[in-house]
Amino acid sequence: xxxxxxxxxxxxxxxxxxxxxxxxxxxxxxxxxxxxxxxxxxxxxxxxxxxxxxxxxxxxxxxxxxxxxxxxxxxxxxxxxxxxxxxxxxxxxxxxxxxxxxxxxxxxxxxxxxxxxxxxxxxxxxxxxxxxxxxxxxxxxxxxxxxxxxxxxxxxxxxxxxxxxxxxxxxxxxxxxxxxxxxxxxxxxxxxxxxxxxxxxxxxxxxxxxxxxxxxxxxxxxxxxxxxxxxxxxxxxxxxxxxxxxxxxxxxxxxxxxxxxxxxxxxxxxxxxxxxxxxxxxxxxxxxxxxxxxxxxxxxxxxxxxxxxxxxxxxxxxxxxxxxxxxxxxxxxxxxxxxxxxxxxxxxxxxxxxxxxxxxxxxxxxxxxxxxxxxxxxxxxxxxxxxxxxxxxxxxxxxxxxxxxxxxxxxxxxxxxxxxxxxxxxxxxxxxxxxxxxxxxxxxxxxxxxxxxxx
Ligand SMILES: [Zn+2]
Numbered sequence: 299x300x301x302x303x304x305x306x307x308x309x310x311x312x313x314x315x316x317x318x319x320x321x322x323x324x325x326x327x328x329x330x331x332x333x334x335x336x337x338x339x340x341x342x343x344x345x346x347x348x349x350x351x352x353x354x355x356x357x358x359x360x361x362x363x364x365x366x367x368x369x370x371x372x373x374x375x376x377x378x379x380x381x382x383x384x385x386x387x388x389x390x391x392x393x394x395x396x397x398x399x400x401x402x403x404x405x406x407x408x409x410x411x412x413x414x415x416x417x418x419x420x421x422x423x424x425x426x427x428x429x430x431x432x433x434x435x436x437x438x439x440x441x442x443x444x445x446x447x448x449x450x451x452x453x454x455x456x457x458x459x460x461x462x463x464x465x466x467x468x469x470x471x472x473x474x475x476x477x478x479x480x481x482x483x484x485x486x487x488x489x490x491x492x493x494x495x496x497x498x499x500x501x502x503x504x505x506x507x508x509x510x511x512x513x514x515x516x517x518x519x520x521x522x523x524x525x526x527x528x529x530x531x532x533x534x535x536x537x538x539x540x541x542x543x544x545x546x547x548x549x550x551x552x553x554x555x556x557x558x559x560x561x562x563x564x565x566x567x568x569x570x571x572x573x574x575x576x577x578x579x580x581x582x583x584x585x586x587x588x589x590x591x592x593x594x595x596x597x598x599x600x601x602x603x604x605x606x607x608x609x610x611x612x613x614x615x616x617x618x619x620x621x622x623x624x625x626x627x628x629x630x631x632x633x634x635x636x637x638x639x640x641x642x643x644x645x646x647x648x649x650x651x652x653x654x655x656x657x658x659x660x661x662x663x664x665x666x667x668x669x670x671x672x673x674x675x676x677x678x679x680x681x682x683x684x685x686x687x688x689x690x691x692x693x694x695x696x697x698x699x700x701x702x703x704x705x706x707x708x709x710x711x712x713x714x715x716x717x718x719x720x721x722x723x724x725x726x727x728x729x730x731x732x733x734x735x736x737x738x739x740x741x742x743x744x745x746x747x748x749x750x751x752x753x
Pocket of ligand 1: 379381578633
């Protein structure tokens with residue numbers, strides 16, 4: 299017998315998820331039961347023995363939410379890399395090289411976040427836009443300003459988005475503008491410790507829906523002393539750490555010239571690297587770096603569209619997936635302009651196809667690309683959901699008992715938008731490929747985070 303008192307929410311409908319990398323599991327008319335804490339108690343397939351009995355009990359108790367045909371339940375999407383403060387910059391200056399883009403657009407904008415009113419307006423908007431696109435979990439960079447970064451954590455908590463929020467640390471006078479850097483290592487650490495405490499003790503955050511993240515911007519913007527002190531905080535508080543890693547030729551060469559190390563070697567040496575590290579980009583990794591990432595169980599945020607503008611090269615996603623490195627996806631707002639992880643998934647596929655086929659018409663077809671380097675739509679959806687959960691070490695990204703119920707309904711039959719499903723032509727696999735390729739916010743009709751409906 300079901301303990302009906304224990305059930306907060308029960309949904310019957312067509313669902314998809316990716317428990318195994320590269321495979322889609324379609325569950326027509328499946329049942330998902332969620333408890334009052336927002337965690338999944340049980341899932342049933344139509345052909346399970348108890349299905350009919352459980353369904354009857356839920357119907358009798360009037361506890362069932364039934365999805366219509368043409369509505370598809372998916373795990374909520376995970377954005378592993380988003381600069382919330384750069385949201386007003388999305389779509390601007392993408393012709394510039396990274397250094398000029400940062401100096402001309404990004405640093406002057408981030409410096410505006412001393413203004414808490416501006417911060418509240420931008421941060422509420424970015425959290426809501428990501429949710430509207432189906433992103434139930436987001437990992438955010440904010441700015442160096444603690445107070446307004448706490449407002450980002452507050453905004454996510456009140457809107458109901460699972461969030462990992464970082465107050466940026468940067469102090470290197472050679473690389474950071476005078477007007478936008480932390481005054482000293484001691485100030486940076488004191489402020490960051492206060493930030494950690496304040497986010498963890500936010501009213502309503504007892505379950506830890508919003509978590510603080512240690513956030514050294516990237517190697518060039520931080521002194522070695524600051525990296526080391528932040529590594530101490532990571533160890534002391536068992537926190538997530540996010541940073542940019544080997545993103546471009548320039549970033550890779552900077553670490554080589556200044557430390558005679560790779561970024562990964564430096565993050566390991568300073569105590570920053572562990573199983574909760576979220577390494578954005580990670581394009582120029584050595585084989586030894588990959589081995590280290592695997593050993594410590596760290597994860598990578600793959601941001602394919604941003605890579606096309608700023609990375610100087612293409613991410614070897616195929617090779618990393620083959621080595622079972624945890625990889626999820628990032629929008630990298632505003633290094634890329636689109637706040638959609640469906641779009642990142644689509645870009646990850648097309649990006650890998652360009653790698654495989656190559657680009658130069660002056661080479662023969664055999665010499666042009668890198669054989670067997672494509673990734674599939676199913677692998678892209680795995681990264682957007684389950685892979686992101688594995689990077690974060692959170693129970694999100696699949697529908698399974700004890701996992702948090704973070705989910706979205708994608709709906710094909712809406713007037714506005716381009717997603718069209720033709721039941722006479724489209725198999726379950728076709729449907730999921732179309733969702734990745736065509737779903738827009740208009741198609742995301744419901745969103746739950748930790749069992750609570752937020753859209
Ligand atoms: Zn970034």
